[in-house]
Amino acid sequence: MIADDLSTKIRGGELSPGSALPPQKELSARYGVTLATLRQALQQLEDDGLLSQQPGRGTFVAEPRAAYRLDSLRGFAEDLHAQGRLVATQILEQTVAQPPAWAAAHFGDTFHAVRLERLRLLAGHPAVHQVSWVYGLELAKADLSGVSLYAALAEHGIAVHRASEAVRPGLLDQATAALLRQPVGTPAFLSERVTYGLDDQALVVDRATILGTMMEIRTEREVSGLSMQWVQLA
Incomplete structure (x- = not known):
């Protein structure tokens, strides 16, 4: 009941991202439950990505979470756009x-x-810096500010077949920190991806720096396979 009510208010916009919830004692009295029951509900909402509990400060409505699947051939922006997230490319x-x-x-x-050097902004905040090298000159003059690189290749009759990607932890260097508007040494994910065509010719080779304070990797393991996603941190 508590989790459902708060979830409805958050998803409906009655409680906006960043706003603080009343103290736990006030909330428990309002819902007529014990503190233990209230805390279970708050933990459930935090696990769902709707709340952020910050020791010593209180409980806040989290920014909407966003994810992109690592096990698909869609790019970062494509996955987020599909979830209705506000993503801009510079x-x-x-x-x-x-x-x-x-x-x-x-x-x-x-x-x-x-x-191709791009900066991805998530909800107006720089989140990803990406440098891509594209085989051939077909996209030399193409407008890529509002279209996926994979979609642009398809428009030129170039089919994407598969991609391999390695992700490792790292820290922002001075140049990338300036672009992402973060201090030098901020945690980041460093991604290297190679995308291949039907003839196994490498089509795109890129390196991306993904802000570690905004995104995390989550996996779900099932009998049928492994699902991996990038998830935006609150």
Whole structure:
């Protein structure tokens, strides 16, 4: 009852993100339950991503959580857009250049590729810095500010077949910290992804820095397989 009532108020906008709930004693009296029962309900809502309990400060309505699946061929923005999240993309650079060694190693014999540098903003806050190298020059002049890179490739008749991705923990360096508006040394996830076409030619090689204070990795293990997601922290 308590969890359902608070959940309805949060999802309906009556309790807005960032707003503080009344003290626990006041809430328990309002609902006519013990503190233990109230705390169980609050914990359930925190587990659901609707509340954030902060020791010494109180309980607050959490920002909406967002996730993108690591086990699909959709990109970060595509997954979040599909959930109705507000995601914006800033194109920092889109040029034709010679790929660095880490990208060229996957492309094989190529002298030029499209370098695409993007900043992803989640609910108006910088969350991801991404540098992508795209095989071929088809997307050199394409407007990629409002379209998925995979969708843009498809529009040019280039089919995406599979992708491999490695994610490791790291810290923001000075340049990336400035772009993400965070202190140097802030925790981050460092992602390296290679996307392949039907002929197993590498199409996109990119490196992304994902702000660790905003996102986390969650998995659900089932008999049928493993589901992995990025989840926005409250």
